[in-house]
Amino acid sequence: MKITDIRATTVAVPLEAPLLHSNGAHWGRFVRTIVEVEADNGLVGLGEMGGGGQSAEVAFEALAPYLEGHDPFELEALRFKIANPTASLYNNRTQMLAAIEFACVDLIGKHLNVPAYDLLGGRIRDSVPFASYLFFRNPGPGGAVPEVRTPEQLVEHARALKKEHGFSVHKLKGGVFPPSHELECYRALAEAFPGDRLRYDPNAVLSLDEGLRFGKAIEDLDNDYLEDPVLGLEGLRAVRERVNVPLATNTVVVNFEQLAANVLRRSADVVLLDTTFWGGIRPCIKAAGVCETFQLGLAVHSSGELGIQLATMLHLGAVLPNLTYAADAHYHHLSDDVIEGGKLPYENGRIAVPQGPGLGVSLDRDKVAEYAEHYREVGDYPYDRDPSRPGWYPIVPNERWADPDSPLIPIG
Numbered sequence: 001m002k003i004t005d006i007r008a009t010t011v012a013v014p015l016e017a018p019l020l021h022s023n024g025a026h027w028g029r030f031v032r033t034i035v036e037v038e039a040d041n042g043l044v045g046l047g048e049m050g051g052g053g054q055s056a057e058v059a060f061e062a063l064a065p066y067l068e069g070h071d072p073f074e075l076e077a078l079r080f081k082i083a084n085p086t087a088s089l090y091n092n093r094t095q096m097l098a099a100i101e102f103a104c105v106d107l108i109g110k111h112l113n114v115p116a117y118d119l120l121g122g123r124i125r126d127s128v129p130f131a132s133y134l135f136f137r138n139p140g141p142g143g144a145v146p147e148v149r150t151p152e153q154l155v156e157h158a159r160a161l162k163k164e165h166g167f168s169v170h171k172l173k174g175g176v177f178p179p180s181h182e183l184e185c186y187r188a189l190a191e192a193f194p195g196d197r198l199r200y201d202p203n204a205v206l207s208l209d210e211g212l213r214f215g216k217a218i219e220d221l222d223n224d225y226l227e228d229p230v231l232g233l234e235g236l237r238a239v240r241e242r243v244n245v246p247l248a249t250n251t252v253v254v255n256f257e258q259l260a261a262n263v264l265r266r267s268a269d270v271v272l273l274d275t276t277f278w279g280g281i282r283p284c285i286k287a288a289g290v291c292e293t294f295q296l297g298l299a300v301h302s303s304g305e306l307g308i309q310l311a312t313m314l315h316l317g318a319v320l321p322n323l324t325y326a327a328d329a330h331y332h333h334l335s336d337d338v339i340e341g342g343k344l345p346y347e348n349g350r351i352a353v354p355q356g357p358g359l360g361v362s363l364d365r366d367k368v369a370e371y372a373e374h375y376r377e378v379g380d381y382p383y384d385r386d387p388s389r390p391g392w393y394p395i396v397p398n399e400r401w402a403d404p405d406s407p408l409i410p411i412g
């Protein structure tokens with residue numbers, strides 16, 4: 001099997017409502033680039049990349065000369081062809097490598113007529129548990145979807161998601177409002193859902209002082225972990241020494257050098273593996289092996305996903321014996337998907353691992369065309385800006401919080 005072509009199509013898929021985070025916002029849509037890698041046997045492998053609210057079409061098309069004639073089975077060679085570790089100092093292609101790796105794994109599975117999980121070690125579980133990923137959010141289009149700003153609104157939102165999807169783990173994405181307000185929100189969740197588990201992630205924008213204060217103030221709750229309360233391995237380590245809650249990161253253990261540093265001098269107890277940040281599904285499995293040896297916990301990170309990327313997270317989750325925490329996904333905030341059959345459903349807080357060959361998902365061509373057109377209409381968006389706060393940008397540690405007493409306005 002040889003690769004003959006690569007195509008990239010950027011789509012914009014609406015979210016139910018804009019999602020706020022410490023860096024700004026997802027402006028009411030996810031901009032994702034769908035990658036199709038075609039082989040000489042007529043098969044097409046699927047990949048996906050997003051991030052930053054920007055199209056990556058041109059970047060992928062520029063890689064066609066690297067890929068033509070490459071055998072998709074040669075995944076290790078692919079790593080060096082696309083993202084040689086020292087050449088990457090100049091061209092920074094890890095995320096593109098990930099999307100192409102997804103497509104090659106999909107091609108191999110389709111060629112052999114086996115699901116991706118069978119290429120990756122075999123499944124330990126048939127479905128993967130997910131956390132409800134709760135965001136503060138502006139109202140949705142036309143006010144049909146209400147804002148989430150106050151503890152009461154957050155609990156109501158979580159209750160609706162739990163009822164619809166069956167979640168029993170709740171992750172609050174914070175770093176938006178003053179920590180005292182977010183603490184009140186977090187504790188309101190704990191009170192509303194006794195027996196459920198919780199995690200809080202302010203995307204590393206708290207000062208050490210605020211991180212310690214927040215960590216201390218939640219020690220009595222059923223926490224999975226405190227995720228990136230402050231920036232950096234040393235910052236996390238300083239919190240970890242004084243707070244009795246496991247610490248997790250998806251920001252400063254995203255490659256093997258950082259994993260080694262965290263093994264030698266532990267800062268995070270739980271590593272959130274991201275199939276995009278780590279450069280593919282297979283590097284995540286390699287990292288999981290290191291975590292198994294050194295008794296680090298694992299979860300699956302979400303960097304925003306449509307059905308193709310979600311499938312990579314499901315196949316990863318299926319094969320990791322030491323996945324002891326629910327995965328994260330933004331998926332339930334999307335209004336639609338580009339895969340055949342529409343959005344993959346949650347059942348009792350879990351999503352079934354696709355059973356078909358390769359990644360087990362296929363494109364709905366009409367949906368791809370519809371959302372590619374939508375992308376042409378609405379375009380990119382700056383992930384690190386909040387359109388409701390003109391001129392604002394965050395600093396780290398942050399002190400420029402949104403006002404919890406002002407109702408959020410519709411954006412996008």
Ligand SMILES: [Mg+2]
Binds near residue numbers: 250251
């Ligand atoms: Mg995080």
